[in-house]
Amino acid sequence: MxxxxxxxxxxxxxxxxxxxxxxxxxxxxxxxxxxxxxxxxxxxxxxxxxxxxxxxxxxxxxxxxxxxxxxxxxxxxxxxxxxxxxxxxxxxxxxxxxxxxxxxxxxxxxxxxxxxxxxxxxxxxxxxxxYEFGGGRYRFSFQAADLRSLGGRGVDIRRAGPADAGRFLELVAEAHEGGRASGVLGWPEAKVAEWLADDEDVFAYLADDGFVVYNWDGNNLRVDELIAHSETTARALWATVGSGSSTARTVHAYISPNDPVHLLAQLEADKETHVQHWMLRLLDAPAAIAARGFAPGVVAEVDLWLDDAEVPAHSGRWHLSVADGSGKLMPSEGTGDVLRLGSRGLSALYAGTPLATLRGSGLASGGSVAADGVLDTAFGGAPAYMLDFF
Ligand SMILES: CC(C)(COP(=O)(O)OP(=O)(O)OC[C@H]1O[C@@H](n2cnc3c(N)ncnc32)[C@H](O)[C@@H]1OP(=O)(O)O)[C@@H](O)C(=O)NCCC(=O)NCCS
Missing domain, CATH: 3.40.630.30 (Gcn5-related N-acetyltransferase (GNAT))
Structure with missing residues (x-):
């Protein structure tokens, strides 16, 4: 150089x-x-x-x-x-x-x-x-004819447009807060409105308690986002997409690996699931811990040692407290052997990777293996997934 x-x-x-x-x-x-x-x-x-x-x-x-x-x-x-x-x-x-x-x-x-x-x-x-792997962007493929038969006929569904962007975001927030979702991007209302304005390439439908946005993908169809707050609405929205089964054999869908459709569809999604992994890095560990949610009822009081060559402010001994759905990371004066993580280990833990995996890949060491369960419970939960590629 x-x-x-x-x-x-x-x-x-x-x-x-x-x-x-x-x-x-x-x-x-x-x-x-x-x-x-x-x-x-x-x-x-x-x-x-x-x-x-x-x-x-x-x-x-x-x-x-x-x-x-x-x-x-x-x-x-x-x-x-x-x-x-x-x-x-x-x-x-x-x-x-x-x-x-x-x-x-x-x-x-x-x-x-x-x-x-x-x-x-x-x-x-x-x-x-x-950086370390934080989660995936999963694309599952279903048979359109199977989705078509999911029912939900009594549910009112109407075509959606840019004026519905605010309602879409309310439904998304309700779903992700309630489901304690991780990984998904949150978009500003103006961008959602821009997306919904493209009536030719984006097919968007709104029910009282859910919506779907889908599109053509070659000769198949592709669901970019589907939120439903009830089983009947989920059935109706998936069946609306599946109604294209006379011209499209397959419906690809960007969804969580935990999406209810896996339990609703008669036929299992194609075995060849497509996954693109994305990586995560913490830049301000105390702020990242304070801003995220934790499962209610989880209580953790753990010391840990962080090493981070790129963000020196992270390096040192910290105390993590989790209670009432929130967390706090504070410098610790403690002594003795504790769990040691580098930035990759910390990022993967934040994203819900079990400590057994981190120890097994050399990204975590020290402390007591018996105490790992508390951190696994605090950071674990629904798998982190993204819908969008950027
Ligand atoms: C990927 C890219 C940005 C790396 O830039 P670069 O200037 O070669 O990176 P550096 O020289 O700083 O390399 C940093 C480390 O990454 C490694 N690395 C870089 N490119 C790599 C590759 N394609 N495969 C494996 N390792 C790679 C280097 O060997 C180095 O590790 P080392 O110190 O152990 O040797 C560059 O190759 C590029 O522009 N590629 C095409 C576009 C692309 O893939 N962009 C990334 C999109 S996410």
């Missing part, structure tokens, strides 16, 4: 250069998508969420930071979603990607995000910086 390499904020006149690096990383953008890409890029850079590396004047790497919220234990936590991480081929393997990602982590910390997440194309660079 030369001394001329610098972290910068990407500016609008550098976007053509970013697009060049991007084409060499992910393939060329089709002409029809360029305008939208440019428009999105400007939103990121105007808000200080487009970080790059330059060699002299030349842009050689870039990454963007989505301003997301993510449900954890039924509460929304601000999360920096990292995307479009690209390094020019001739600069790869020399630490440029790591330099860029350190800049991205610092920017995310400066912007007050307690968490960051990303979909990795390669895990190596992100693990070295403290």
């Amino acid at each position: 030369t001394d001329a390499l610098r972290l910068v904020d990407i500016t609008e006149d550098q976007l053509d250069a970013v697009l060049r690096v991007r084409a060499r990383s992910f393939g060329p953008l089709p002409g029809s998508s360029r305008e939208q890409w440019h428009k999105d890029a400007v939103e990121f850079l105007e808000d200080g969420r487009y970080v790059g590396v330059v060699d002299g004047d030349e842009v050689i790497a870039a990454a963007r930071i989505w301003d997301f919220r993510q449900w954890w234990g039924g509460r929304q936590v601000p999360m920096a979603g990292i995307a479009g991480v690209v390094v020019s081929p001739e600069y790869r393997g020399r630490g440029v990607g790591s330099m860029l990602m350190r800049g991205v982590l610092q920017r995310s910390i400066d912007r007050g995000f307690p968490l960051t997440a990303l979909y990795p194309a390669t895990t190596v660079i992100y693990r070295k910086l403290g």
